[in-house]
Each structure stands twice: as structure tokens, then as C-alpha cells.
Amino acid sequence: MRTILFLCLCVILTSSCKKAFSETNDADELASTSMQSPKVIADSVNQKVPQVDNIPLIEDQKNYTVTPIVENLTNPWGMDWLPNGDMIYTEKEGKLFRFNGNTSTEIKNVPEVYVRGQGGLMDVMVHPDFNANNKIFISYASSTGNDDGGNTAIASAVLDGDELTNLKVLYKAEPNTKKGQHFGSRFAWGNDDKLYFSIGERGERDVNPQDITRDGGKIYRINDDGSIPDDNPFVGITDAKTAAYTYGNRNPQGLLKHPTTGEIVANEHGPRGGDEINIIKAGVNYGWPVISYGINYSGSKFTEITQKEGMAQPIYYWVPSIAPSGFAVVTDESYGDWAGSYLVGSLKFQYLEMLYMDGDQVTKREKLVDGLGRLRNVKIGPDSKIYIGVEGKGIYRIDK
Numbered sequence: 159m160r161t162i163l164f165l166c167l168c169v170i171l172t173s174s175c176k177k178a179f180s181e182t183n184d185a186d187e188l189a190s191t192s193m194q195s196p197k198v199i200a201d202s203v204n205q206k207v208p209q210v211d212n213i214p215l216i217e218d219q220k221n222y223t224v225t226p227i228v229e230n231l232t233n234p235w236g237m238d239w240l241p242n243g244d245m246i247y248t249e250k251e252g253k254l255f256r257f258n259g260n261t262s263t264e265i266k267n268v269p270e271v272y273v274r275g276q277g278g279l280m281d282v283m284v285h286p287d288f289n290a291n292n293k294i295f296i297s298y299a300s301s302t303g304n305d306d307g308g309n310t311a312i313a314s315a316v317l318d319g320d321e322l323t324n325l326k327v328l329y330k331a332e333p334n335t336k337k338g339q340h341f342g343s344r345f346a347w348g349n350d351d352k353l354y355f356s357i358g359e360r361g362e363r364d365v366n367p368q369d370i371t372r373d374g375g376k377i378y379r380i381n382d383d384g385s386i387p388d389d390n391p392f393v394g395i396t397d398a399k400t401a402a403y404t405y406g407n408r409n410p411q412g413l414l415k416h417p418t419t420g421e422i423v424a425n426e427h428g429p430r431g432g433d434e435i436n437i438i439k440a441g442v443n444y445g446w447p448v449i450s451y452g453i454n455y456s457g458s459k460f461t462e463i464t465q466k467e468g469m470a471q472p473i474y475y476w477v478p479s480i481a482p483s484g485f486a487v488v489t490d491e492s493y494g495d496w497a498g499s500y501l502v503g504s505l506k507f508q509y510l511e512m513l514y515m516d517g518d519q520v521t522k523r524e525k526l527v528d529g530l531g532r533l534r535n536v537k538i539g540p541d542s543k544i545y546i547g548v549e550g551k552g553i554y555r556i557d558k
Contacts, residue, residue, distance in 0.1 A: 168196065171309065172174075203442055204470045210477075213520055218509070218528035225329055226552045227545065228257055234547035236281035236297075236345075239540045241289055246317075247553060250278035254296070257319060257362065266321035272299040272308030275338015281355075292316045293382070297343035297355060300330060305335035308345055309355045309373070328384030329355075331373035337361035338428075340374075342484070344413035349420045352387060354377050354438070356424065358409030361444070363460075367406050367446045371397040375446060376411060377424060377438055379403035391441030406444040406469065407436075412485025412502060424504055427480040428452035429460075433479045434449040434472035435500070437518070445469035451477055473518045481506035484535035488512075490542035493558045501526075503533025510536060510546060510556075526556065 220455050228234070233250035240246065245257040252271035255262045271279045277299030285293040293314050300311035309331040315322040340358030348354055359366045359375030367375025367414065370392050378401045379390055392398040412425035422438040432452025436444055449466050454460050465471065476482075484503035488496045500513040500520075510526040527533075535547035544556040 163191060181449055185432055187376035202439060203468060204437065204439075204473070205409065205465065205467070207471055208474050209463065209519065210475060212504075213311045214522045216522060216524040218525040222526070223556070223557045224527060224530070225241075225555045225557065227555055228255075228262060229552040231547075231552040233534060233549050234461070234553055235279065235533060235534055236283075236551060237304050237545065238284045238294075240284055242315075243540060244354055245380055245539075245553075246282055246284070246294065247547070248282050248296070250280065252279045252298075254279065254282065254322075254535055260466045262317075263320050267315075267325070268296075268322060269298065269300070269313065269325055270310075272301040274299065274308060274336070277308060277338060277341045278403055278491065280341065281345045283347065286347055286351075288317075292318065294322075294352065295328075295343075295345055297345065299341055300327075301334060302327070302330060303332055303334045305332075305334035307334040308543060309334050311339045312353075312355055312378075312380075314384075319329060326384065328353075328380060328382075329378065331357050331360075335360055335362070342407075342410055344411055344424075346413040346415050346422055348379070348415055348422055351382075354371075354379050354403065354413060354422050356407065356410035356413055356426075356428075358411075359407070363408075363447050368443070368448065370395065371400060373399055373527045374404045375405060375407050377404045377407055377413070377422075389440075389522040401464075403440055404438055404442050405442060406446045406448070408446040411483040417489050418498075423485070425485050428475070428479050430455050430457070431475075431477035431479050432481050433476040435474040435513075437500075439470070442496065444472075445471045451475045452479065474513065474520045477554065479506060480504040480511060484533060484537070484547070486536045486538050486544065488537055488544065492542075493544075496558065501545065503536050505532045505534065505549075527554075530554075 216355040235250045237247040237249045254265040254268050280296045281297045283295045294317050299308045301308040312329040313327045327328050339361045342358035344356050344357035346354040356377050366372045386400045393400045410424040410426040425435045430451040432450045482502045486501040490498050502511045509528040512518045512524045514522045531548040534549050537545050539545050
């Protein structure tokens with residue numbers, strides 16, 4: 159009888175230890191036990207710690223005008239422009255619209271969207287060669303697959319008037335999950351004529367981001383037909399997600415090609431603090447969750463370190479978190495000293511943050527449209543003007 163009781167006690171203690179381990183992994187334990195690291199070493203991993211202290215935050219100067227473009231929207235997640243100047247934009251609930259300057263028309267044949275938490279119909283991007291192929295890209299949460307729930311899907315389609323035809327799913331993350339967070343979903347088009355997109359770690363912090371055999375917590379790079387470029391960094395690695403271009407990302411909701419350098423740059427959500435801006439390089443590990451400048455939402459720590467060899471440092475980070483979404487670079491010289499600055503929407507503080515740059519160094523920050531609402535997106539239009547998407551309101555243009 160004593161032997162049986164002793165064995166039962168051992169089983170209970172073992173189970174408890176496993177549970178405690180899964181909830182309180184520190185960085186070294188995560189790095190050594192739960193993550194598969196690739197055998198690819200990036201040529202250049204930025205390990206310069208960014209200087210973020212004592213950077214002045216300028217209050218809203220209101221030295222600009224804000225013009226409503228499309229009003230009475232719920233959650234304008236993505237927007238882009240057709241060559242003729244028409245804007246196309248998404249509503250997260252699963253609708254796509256075309257705006258001709260006066261009227262919005264709903265575009266038909268949008269695929270079925272899995273709407274849960276942060277997931278829905280998200281980004282939209284017009285193919286650079288639209289005049290030849292009439293192709294657009296959309297990102298959305300999809301329930302397609304064997305498991306319950308959903309995950310991020312990337313699709314192309316032909317825009318024929320006001321309807322989509324020839325829909326082709328280019329990438330579908332797996333497995334599905336009923337968790338409602340961290341779908342990622344932003345697009346950028348590289349100078350290499352490749353499609354870059356983000357997929358967040360889907361709430362699986364200790365499982366997905368550091369494992370290149372799993373989707374989530376990564377930025378991806380594919381050809382416009384969905385095929386994998388031969389020079390992607392994880393091609394040839396057994397069981398790797400070969401569409402992945404980086405790993406160790408949390409939830410990038412801002413992605414762009416820098417108009418001057420041509421670099422792909424991302425911003426991503428941290429937890430409580432630790433939002434980041436990263437220059438995206440092939441095969442680089444951006445550290446989540448082994449290193450971070452953030453803490454758990456409860457105030458507890460999940461890692462004790464902010465630096466680790468082989469893991470990239472951001473060029474900037476926020477503490478406290480601003481909850482960044484959308485990303486743009488001011489290009490029009492008519493904006494004066496704003497030109498060359500980064501623009502990042504803040505969901506949490508409900509303003510557009512402008513970061514003045516000296517190379518890769520932020521020199522000062524400034525609030526724009528402070529209090530207008532949760533800034534979901536910011537884009538530079540074909541007229542080189544700044545356009546913003548505001549939850550619960552609509553799309554606006556900012557003129558200096």
C-alpha cells in the first residue's frame with residue numbers, strides 16, 4: 159500500500175512540476191528545451207542596444223489639417239490604391255470596399271472569414287503590376303483545415319470590376335486554434351519582387367516563435383504565385399517552414415519597404431512594454447520570447463534578459479507599450495521637417511506617433527491627431543499624402 163501511495167505521489171509531483179515549468183519558463187530553459195533553432199546563421203544580426211531614454215515626446219502641435227475621406231467605418235484594417243486612384247479598403251468583419259472618391263461599393267466574392275478576437279479580414283495590397291494582371295492580395299483569418307478555430311491565410315485574387323475572381327490561397331498557417339490573438343497579417347512588397355507578410359505567434363508564446371518547423375511568430379517571403387523562393391533562408395532544412403524569412407517575432411502589425419533604403423522594416427506588439435521596430439534580415443532571430451524589453455500583462459517577468467548572442471536588437475522599442483498598428487514613412491517634402499520620419503499608429507493611446515530619424519536612430523517623437531481614436535492603420539497614398547484608418551470612425555487624410 160505504501161508503495162502505491164509513493165508512486166501516486168511521484169506522478170502528482172511530476173505533473174505539477176511540468177505545469178509549473180510550462181507557466182514559468184525562463185529564457186535559458188526556453189532556449190534549451192522548447193525551441194528548435196535553425197542551422198542558418200544570418201550574415202548580420204544587429205546587436206546594438208537602441209538608445210531610447212531621454213528622447214523627447216512632443217505633444218500634438220495641431221499644425222496640420224485632418225480631412226475625412228470615408229466616414230462611419232467600424233474597423234478599417236487595411237487600405238491601398240488602384241492605379242486609377244480608387245481606394246480599396248477592408249472592414250475587419252469580412253467586407254472589402256472600393257472607394258472612387260465619392261462612393262464606397264462593396265466588392266463581392268470575398269472568401270469566408272473567421273471572425274474571432276483580433277482576427278477577420280485584415281490587410282489588402284494591390285499588385286505592383288496591377289495594370290497587367292488586375293491582381294490584389296488579401297490577408298484574413300480562415301477556418302480552412304482539419305482543426306477547430308482559424309489561422310492566418312494569404313490569398314491573391316483578380317479584381318474584375320467590383321468582384322473578386324480566380325481566388326488563390328497562397329499560404330495558410332497551421333494548425334488552427336480558437337485563440338483570438340496575434341494574427342499579424344501586414345503586407346510589404348520588396349525590391350526583389352517578393353511578397354512579404356507577417357503572422358503573429360497566435361498566443362502560443364513558448365511554442366511557435368522560436369521553432370522554424372511551426373507557423374506563427376514569423377515574417378514570411380513568397381513569390382506572387384505562392385511558390386517559395388529558392389534563396390529563402392530555411393530552404394533545405396528538414397521540416398522547416400520554408401516560406402518563413404525571420405523568426406522570433408511576436409505580432410507584427412506594421413510592415414513596409416523603406417522608400418529610400420529599400421529595406422523591409424516591421425513594427426510589432428510587445429506584451430506590457432517592449433513594442434519594437436526591426437529591420438528585417440533573412441534568417442534573423444528577433445528574440446521573442448527569449449529576450450524582450452516587456453513584461454507579462456500581470457506585471458510579472460517571463461524573461462530576465464534583453465540581450466542574447468545571435469538574437470537581434472530592435473532599432474527602437476517602447477516602454478510602456480503603445481500597441482502599434484500600421485507603418486509608413488513620410489516621403490512628401492511638402493510636409494517639411496516631417497519628411498523621412500516614421501509614422502506608427504497607437505491603438506492604446508489613440509494617436510499617430512511620428513518618429514524623427516537620423517539613419518536608424520530615433521531622435522525625437524511627436525504626437526499627431528491625439529485623441530482621434532484607435533489608430534489601426536497609416537499609409538502613404540498615391541498623392542504622397544498621409545492617410546490613417548481610425549477604429550469606429552473612418553479613413554482620414556492629414557495635410558501639413
